[in-house]
Amino acid sequence: MSDVGSAIEFDHVPCPFCGLLCDDLKVVRTRVTLKVARNGCSKAIAGFERVLPTASPQIGGRNVRLNEAVAEAASMIRKSSSPLYGGLATDVGGMRSVMSLADHSRGVVDHAFSESVGFNMKVLQSAGWIMSTLTETRNRADVVVIVGSDVHTLHPRFFERIVCAETSMFDKANKPRTVVFVGEGLDQSAATGPRVGDVITLPCALDRVDEVVSALLARMRGNPVAGDSVAGVPLLAIEDVGKKLNDADYSVLVWAPAGLQTHDSDLTIHAVSDVVRLLNKTTRAAGLSLGGDEGATTSTSVCGWQSGFPTRVSYATGAPDYDPLANAIPNRLASNEADLLVWIASYSPDLVPPDTGLPTIVLGPPGMNLPGSPAVFIPVGTPGIDHSGQLIRCDSVVSLPLRNLGRSNNPSVASVLSAIEAAL
Ligand code: SF4
Missing domain, CATH: 3.40.50.740 (Rossmann fold)
Structure with a gap:
């Protein structure tokens, strides 16, 4: 914290306006007015800079x-x-x-x-899961799959801080990552930069993401899937994503429960968790649930x-x-x-x-x-x-x-x- 004239500057400020809790913001206070000077997204700016009216009990x-x-x-x-x-x-x-x-x-x-948190809870309580953290994903993931939720809109700095981070702790080469989007219309604009390699889309309607994840799980288990497409996505494209996951050293499948639009979102998360469980027989993989706003x-x-x-x-x-x-x-x-x-x-x-x-x-x-x-x-x-x-x-x-x-x-x-x- 430093005084600059009548303004006070705060560095390394944690942001409470979504569950990522980015802790690198710079905020300047002039009397009762706050201004985000560095690292704020649109949600952070709206939250910190909201003009507070006086109010009485x-x-x-x-x-x-x-x-x-x-x-x-x-x-x-x-x-x-x-x-x-x-x-x-x-x-x-x-x-x-x-x-x-x-x-x-x-x-x-x-x-x-609680309703969207409950989607996760049903899976955790009934089957258990293997989960990653933001830090582990940032440092280890070589394939990141965004499942059926508009992560960039809900958590505007997720790609900047986690997927597109310039350096990671254990990977001296900082190799580009493959990013897969399951679902059409998801904001992909942040999946860019030197840390992002292939960007693959499985373009199904968001309320049919569960069908594509189930087909992915079935093919990875070696089970047949009828037809040559699922929810409009060619089966070959789904199988190709399965191959990339099998070949990855550490894949992370990401969702935001509140953003899922499938009818029984707990079953979608269950299928994602089963993909992760299957991958861990031969390599490493994990889920990552965002949210927490x-x-x-x-x-x-x-x-x-x-x-x-x-x-x-x-x-x-x-x-x-x-x-x-x-x-x-x-x-x-x-x-x-x-x-x-x-x-x-x-x-x-x-x-x-x-x-x-x-x-x-x-x-x-x-x-x-x-x-x-x-x-x-x-x-x-x-x-x-x-x-x-x-x-x-x-x-x-x-x-x-x-x-x-x-x-x-x-x-x-x-x-x-x-x-x-x-x-x-
Ligand atoms: S993504 Fe934006 S709203 Fe969320 S914690 Fe980071 S700065 Fe705040």
């Missing part, structure tokens, strides 16, 4: 002091017999406070992106180590009870099995609570795009901008410390929820 749309809003929220939670804790877009400290409060109040915890990986990890399960856990009986269907907030709302919604969002003003007639407590960033006034609104800071914190990267192996860039004094989710719990 509110009860029913009326401005109040923070302690009054906390007392009202505590009163509502105390009277509730089945509170829902949703959104959960926060950091490690915030999620630990969510878990404690949910335990204390016998509530349900469900992240806004809005603190989704953090929420899943903290819920995992606190309760033993991913999100969609209920404490109604006093012990953690995992049920990915019954504890999904949309299902709870549809079946009227709740009497209070507590919604937590500290990154994007657009992560708003679902439309519900339930009384709602919202902890959100100032300027949140709420359709009306919730029962209680408490403005909170964004981790990595307004206060320090920790987030867990999309590959679940690294927890990065986030910086306080001093944009505002809005409190952290952790401090607000701890105050609410203390007042119960």
Whole structure:
């Protein structure tokens, strides 16, 4: 950090606006305004440079002091017999406070992106998998397969930092990598530069990617596939990708669960994991799941180590009870099995609570795009901008410390929820 006139420069800033958690940004603060000076993508610029309106805690749309809003929220939670804790877009400290409060109040915890995280969980729980990390992919992969999800749009610096990185740790020659896209219409513009060799596309409709992956798996197992094409992709092209994977020293098959458009995306991920498992009989290969935006990986990890399960856990009986269907907030709302919604969002003003007639407590960033006034609104800071914190990267192996860039004094989710719990 350095002072330049009235501006303060921050180097090596971690970015909390997607699950990659790039930690090489340069951000300049001038009073309460932030400017991304280096290494920001469009999502990072939108997040860091968003102009923050002033906001006050509110009860029913009326401005109040923070302690009054906390007392009202505590009163509502105390009277509730089945509170829902949703959104959960926060950091490690915030999620630990969510878990404690949910335990204390016998509530349900469900992240806004639990549905797509659940595609992965079904495979992990039913069959297991072999996974890579961002760092290992960057350093070792010689073939990278992007499976059915628009990785460059969802994670704009994935290619720059991982696939196209100029140097890698173990490969002195830094040989070009083969990049395969399974699915048509995926943004391939970043698959370029000296580290990228052949770029191959298997151009099927995105909702038929599962058919192509299944055909790839069948041919690699030596099983017959009827016809000479699958989902419009010539079988010979699919077999050629299978040969490249067999010949590779370390291939990585990449997907973003939220970006998959197949009907049963867990089955697509299952087939990808089976390809990886098969390859490991003769060479090395791994999967790599991206995602983790809005603190989704953090929420899943903290819920995992606190309760033993991913999100969609209920404490109604006093012990953690995992049920990915019954504890999904949309299902709870549809079946009227709740009497209070507590919604937590500290990154994007657009992560708003679902439309519900339930009384709602919202902890959100100032300027949140709420359709009306919730029962209680408490403005909170964004981790990595307004206060320090920790987030867990999309590959679940690294927890990065986030910086306080001093944009505002809005409190952290952790401090607000701890105050609410203390007042119960
Ligand atoms: S790719 Fe993701 S983590 Fe990296 S700068 Fe962009 S939004 Fe931030």
